[in-house]
Amino acid sequence: MVGSARDVEIPLENQQIKQAGLKVTAPRVKILEILEQSGKRHMSAEDVYKALLSHDEEIGLATVYRVLTQFEGAGLVCRRHFEGGQSVFELNSGEHHDHLVCVKCGKIVEFLDTTIEKRQARIAAEEGFKIEDHSLVVYGVCPDCQKKRG
């Protein structure tokens, strides 16, 4: 009646990795776990690497980059290039969205606005461009940081 052993032997992560056409290896499973379990939706490769270290996982930074890039290619995660050097990765939630980033504390709010999407499509069409992707990031100061420093 309680789940058989098999239930825990094939966790969801493994299936996702397998479906992506990748071998199920410890680094891949661990990285996917980190992405799912860490409270942060947006993590840099360095963040993931540090999280792995704090879980006593012996995984090289190069592997983290390699795996994240593969996950990106497989559509499991999205890579974002915000200002400030490093890229951040987030689990692919299935639907596109844009970002509001606090320049003080780094807090990130996701949003989706169909009006903006439509205008973009129209503008691209007017110029004859075929859209492949787009990136909209609004930088500002979040409510908390506004309170903290007048």
Next chain:
Amino acid sequence: MVGSARDVEIPLENQQIKQAGLKVTAPRVKILEILEQSGKRHMSAEDVYKALLSHDEEIGLATVYRVLTQFEGAGLVCRRHFEGGQSVFELNSGEHHDHLVCVKCGKIVEFLDTTIEKRQARIAAEEGFKIEDHSLVVYGVCPDCQKKRG
């Protein structure tokens, strides 16, 4: 009757640099000239450096970066972080605009859409954010590149 010598001794670039609170030096004047005279509105530091070399100017790449960063701080130019490694700089035209970038040939089209700007402002307000800046880049394939490869 013809302009006195003074007219040509104080070109506009020098005034812009001086007003920015910077000393008028050869590298700064040359870099500003390149930005104004080159046909491209968007140049990477490397582009500027190469343009200087082809004008037989002995200016180091480090200086190009330094000067462009100072110009950015002074509001003379804007720095843009598109995907693909390097930043590009453009002369500050005074009014904000967004970009449509061809992923094949790198062509860049600027556009401004008040509907999008308004929606951004509203979204930020709903989240309590005070907007400082924003970046909207639409990546696609331009008409020319669409023709070239089906």
Next chain:
DNA sequence: GGTATACTGAAAATCTTTCGCATCTTGCCC
């Protein structure tokens, strides 16, 4: 013109990300 200050060039340092290669694992067949 003289001088304090700011600027420059070249090399070295940083930082993020990727590569090369020897070694180790996984997935799969028997």
Next chain:
DNA sequence: GGGCAAGATGCGAAAGATTTTCAGTATACC
């Protein structure tokens, strides 16, 4: 269950973009 080939990993080294260091030089101002 063992063996094998393809694919992964880890490490250090490399690459690419940008910044810093530092000693020498030029600029602004008196």
